[in-house]
Amino acid sequence: MKKMMILAVMMVMTISASAMSYSNAKREALFLSDKMAYELGLNDAQYAAVYEINLDYLLGLDSRNVYGSRWSRRNADLRYVLTAWQYDRYMRTSHFYRPAVWSAGTWRFSIYDRYNRSLFYKARPAVYVSYRGGYGRNYSGFAHSARGNHFDNGNHFGHSKHNKHDKMNRSNRNGRHIAKH
Numbered sequence: 001m002k003k004m005m006i007l008a009v010m011m012v013m014t015i016s017a018s019a020m021s022y023s024n025a026k027r028e029a030l031f032l033s034d035k036m037a038y039e040l041g042l043n044d045a046q047y048a049a050v051y052e053i054n055l056d057y058l059l060g061l062d063s064r065n066v067y068g069s070r071w072s073r074r075n076a077d078l079r080y081v082l083t084a085w086q087y088d089r090y091m092r093t094s095h096f097y098r099p100a101v102w103s104a105g106t107w108r109f110s111i112y113d114r115y116n117r118s119l120f121y122k123a124r125p126a127v128y129v130s131y132r133g134g135y136g137r138n139y140s141g142f143a144h145s146a147r148g149n150h151f152d153n154g155n156h157f158g159h160s161k162h163n164k165h166d167k168m169n170r171s172n173r174n175g176r177h178i179a180k181h
Contacts, residue, residue, distance in 0.1 A: 020107060025058035025133070030124060032099055032111055038121040039093065040086045048125040052133075053077045054099075059133045063102035 020028070033051040036042060042050060053074055060070040079087050090096050095110040102108075 019062050020058055022059065022133070024107075025055055025061075026128075028100075028107075028109060029055035029058050030128065031115075031117070031120075032096070032109070033125070034120050034122050035111055035115055036090070036096055039096075040082065040089060042082075042086070044125070046081055046086075047122060048127045049081045050078065051125045052127060052131050053081065055131065055133045058100070061100060061107075066100060066102055067098065 029051055033047060033054050036050055036054075037047045056077075057070050057074040078090060082090060095114055099111060100107055100109055
């Protein structure tokens, strides 16, 4: 019994040691998203959505599943947010496409091989304070806070009833389309 208890404690310690804390995930998601905004030319709505997507991915990381289902979900979500040329560049840029590595008991981020840790190009996205992670996509559509935004790539955030051919969309002063509900 004592051996089983010790084994269970060791397993919990191993799992928690390989998971990323909320504060670390938030910091890494901001840094990664900032560099993606700089290199991919993201607008503010894309930047906010990319931050949320990266935070969800990093919060779900564990050392056993770095490039598994969470990574696939991240790629699907980013395909939805980015234009075709942005997504193509994202896929060809290894420090964006495969941002995290679990090595020797710690997380390593390849973005730091290219950028200084203290350099930021953009202000924090508006959702930085309010978004706590965990929304992700669901079966009824994309559920991030960018819901309702329409990007030039023809992809529409929101419930599955909306699409780029939705006649109910109207433009506002910023060039974004807002769906009438």
